Amino acid sequence: MMKPFAYLKAKTPAEALAALNSKGARIHAGGTDLLGCLHDHLFTVDKVVSISGIKEWSGMTGRPDGGLKIGCLTTIASIAASAVLKEKYAVLAQAASEVASPQLREQGTIGGNLCQRPRCWYYRGDFPCARKGGETCFAVEGENQNHAIFSNGPCFFVHPSDTAVALSALQARLTVAGPAGTRTVPIESFFLAPEKAIDRENVLEPAEILTEIHLPAPAAGARSSYRKIRSRQSWDFALTSVALWLQVDKGMVSQARCWLGGVAPAPWRAAAAEKLLAGKKLNAALAASAGQAAAEGAVPMRDNAYKVEMVKGAVEESLLRLLA
Amino acid sequence: MSKEPENNCAGGPHGLSRRGFISSVSAGAAASTALREANAASFQVIEAVGTVLPIQLKINGITRKIQVEPRWSLLFVIREVLGLTGTKIGCERGECGACTVLIDGKPRYACMTLAVEAQGQEITTLEGLMDGENLGPVQQAFVEEDAFQCGFCTPGQIMAVEGLLRRNASPTMEEVRVGLSGNLCRCAAYQHIFSAATRAAERKKKGGMA
Secondary structure, eight states: OOOOOEEEEOSSHHHHHHHHSSTTEEEESSOHHHHHHHHTTSSOOSEEEEOTTOGGGSSEEEOTTSOEEEETTOBHHHHHHOHHHHHHOHHHHHHHHTSSOHHHHHHOBHHHHHHOOOOOHHHHTTOOBGGGTOSBOTTTTSOOTTSOSSOOSSOOOOOOOHHHHHHHHTTOEEEEEETTEEEEEEHHHHBOOTTTOSSOSBSOOTTOEEEEEEEOOOOTTEEEEEEEEOSOSSSOOOSEEEEEEEEEETTEEEEEEEEEESSSSSOEEOHHHHHHHTTSBOOHHHHHHHHHHHTTTOOOOTTOTHHHHHHHHHHHHHHHHHHO | OOOOSBOEEESOSSSOSSEEEEEEOTTOOOBOSSOBOOOSOSEEEEEEOSOOEEEEEEETTEEEEEEEOTTOBHHHIIIIITOOTTSOOSOSSSSSOTTEEEETTEEEEGGGSBGGGGTTSEEEOGGGGOBTTBOOHHHHHHHHTTOOSSOSSHHHHHHHHHHHHHHOSSOOHHHHHHHTTTOOOTTOOHHHHHHHHHHHHHHHHTTTOO
16 A cells, blocks of 8 residues: 555646645646555655646647647646647557556556556665665666666666657657746756766756657658567566658658667667668668677677677667568 | 445545545455455555546546555556456566556557546446456457467456457458557467457457457
8 A cells, every 4th residue: 555645636737836836746647657666665655636637738739830749737648649740749659558458548648658666676675775765776787677778877777668769760849837937848858867967867856747749740761660669568567669750852861860769768769770771771781780880889888798688689780671 | 246336435535644545346355455355344544655636537438536646556446446356466567467458449458558647538347347247359369269268368358358349340360469468478388379469359340259
């Protein structure tokens, strides 16, 4: 049983922001991650501020520039099922369809998916790890088969969000609302590496809410895909995932974006692979080289060297499938 | 099963640190959140330690006025307050699917839903799929396909199938597999469960008849 807490269901954005601006208050959107954290006593909460009833923050609407605005409360299930996303932003619809289980996709929101806490078993378990204010990342010496191959430490969790990787490849911009007003954060700057902040995973201040996700207008000749590899086929977090976005003109890759999930504490940009692909005609040899390049800089831990090979294969295979 | 849609709260809704809740359950047991002791009492007592809120939940078409602590999950309230024990407690962490119910027709984990969050929505539990004293089409299909061994996951599997078929009346086998991927069966009766889902789809199309 969770510890007792007070509960407030906000009816308006202003009410939610005001309620959240007090010590011990936590936001509840779909609740799937919050309740898990409270069950595991990862942190305590004095007041749960539910934003689930705020209509302004739910659903998708077109932007004047041809892009798309996605409210933070839009469910993962509705993103996965969206015909517009499937056609114009396939990488996001595909990533959403691979998130968790059908039940959790109906409840979980896109905002919550981006802001979920790490799934590292030491963090979630009964270990006083660095992310919980301790001095040690237990994964360094312990069971690290699921952990990061790209991290400067001192923490080696892998970011659990699939949609974060897809939205990185789409260069989404995030609207963040807080007591001082709203600000826009490019998704590339939203997530924080452990060397920048050990106690949080993104730039949100305690009283701030990620309210909207903005996608740029679809570019001519753009195509995208998401590939997720997991140890259980039914549902699981990614061991490795690849979000690809390519702009192709007469068979030539004019621009490439390649982001990896399941390998770093934030979505990981495979910059060397992107550089290799740009301006070239894609064929099997280039796809294989791009896979090799995507794994550049990886520093595997004792039990996760398989992820290096997984990255190479997943990137190569995703490229070939996207061009097929 | 409770026939009485309103539970009786021993005391007002605010200010007391410990409080007894009584819900009339035809064959129940005395229980507390800390310790459940089975005895011959004809009602169920649940003690709250925090502030309680009056809420209304619409479950299986009946609106029930109850008092809950904000931290109580929908699963806890369905079973312990309302006595609807068809919904099972499995992992209580959103991983196994035993507690699957429908909320506004969509399958959800009752263990990962706060009861206070389920206000204003249509909740359907296993009991709500009954057709009077007869089994509903999905339940009947599970019997006919022998789609269980120990049976503990079965209510959640049935609710997941019901949710799938309400969204997609003619699922392919792949869609059945995806639709049931959030429900674990430790006996691994999956093949029979998938067959039951297909049979249930046929039954529903024929108005519940095989």
